[in-house]
Amino acid sequence: MIGRLTGLVAAKQPPEILIDVAGVGYEVQCSMQSCFAVGEIGAKAVLHTHLIVREDAHLLFGFVSKEERALFRQLIKANGVGPKLALAILSNMTVGQFVQAVHHNDMSTLVKLPGVGKKTAERLLVEMRDKLKDFGELASAPTLDMAPLADSAAPASSPREDALAALVALGYKPNQAETVVKKVAKDGMNSEAIIRDALKAML
Structure with a gap:
């Protein structure tokens, strides 16, 4: 069982984070709370993990707490x-x-x-x-700081597309996700800011 990872944030494509641990990249599925809190690309991160083993895949889930x-x-x-x-x-x-x-x-x-x-x-x-x-x-505990983090690497797709993909991966219907992204997304917002505001808008 992999219980914890300590390494550098190599890439972020919510809800997935790539953690570089001594040259080995671990693909970790994270909650949006953890995606927002884990740090920028290149930052040191510690994730408490849970490994699920299936016949067709080993799935690693990570959390900041x-x-x-x-x-x-x-x-x-x-x-x-x-x-x-x-x-x-x-x-x-x-x-x-x-x-x-x-x-x-x-x-x-x-x-x-x-x-x-x-x-x-x-x-x-x-x-x-x-x-x-x-x-x-x-x-009654305080919530995690969900302030958006600055993008520190050029994304392969637009922030809106990344946000839409993340919401669909979380289980929202594509048309529902697309509607709320169009509603909250503004010029200059990064993907994490769009996701944060979209999640608030849907609750």
């Missing part, structure tokens, strides 16, 4: 929640916000998440309540 990884691990144990949906949840909500939603039985917030319908929201509220006992102190 142990609490976010712990919640990810609890989410993927819930009935009907796979790693992609868990990552989408953590991209739209901080750990504290999710804990608050469960503690307050806030279904209306959960059903706004991509891939979370009424039945899935009901299961999350029931199954996660006991699992979140150790997360109680996080319900």
